[in-house]
């Protein structure tokens with residue numbers, strides 16, 4: 001990273017900042033989403049530029065024991081491909097380990113294999129998924 005970026009575990013991110021970050025990578029932001037979600041997290045990582053702008057994020061959910069789950073990794077479009085995504089995932093993994101977790105899970109679209117396998121160090125595994133609202 002050339003610009004100084006600081007990554008912080010349990011960074012005090014506001015709901016408004018989260019809406020801005022989601023919009024900044026082209027996602028659909030829902031006001032109130034972050035305020036509703038964060039109480040269910042083991043923790044999360046926020047990455048900020050020198051001026052305090054939130055430029056990266058990842059959330060860590062968990063089962064209360066050995067399993068932690070990585071969710072919603074995002075980097076502001078203007079700051080992508082500078083190692084921020086890799087850095088927030090690494091800090092999330094370190095803090096999940098420190099909290100006593102043994103396994104860190106993630107699922108993703110196949111286009112992101114290079115990011116999660118090569119850059120972040122995840123290994124492939126079988127996994128399953130059901131979309132409950134449309135399942136019979």
Ligand SMILES: CC(C)(COP(=O)(O)OP(=O)(O)OC[C@H]1O[C@@H](n2cnc3c(N)ncnc32)[C@H](O)[C@@H]1OP(=O)(O)O)[C@@H](O)C(=O)NCCC(=O)NCCS
Pocket residue numbers: 025072073074075076079080081082083084085086087107108109111112113114115116119
């Ligand atoms: C995926 C994402 C978080 C990566 O953030 P980033 O800060 O750009 O990641 P890094 O700079 O640490 O990337 C390291 C390497 O991972 C790979 N990588 C990064 N983004 C990638 C992408 N979108 N597609 C494929 N490979 C990617 C590249 O090999 C990259 O190295 P390079 O910059 O030399 O090409 C970012 O593209 C993003 O916010 N995307 C939109 C939201 C999203 O899809 N999130 C994933 C939810 S599962």
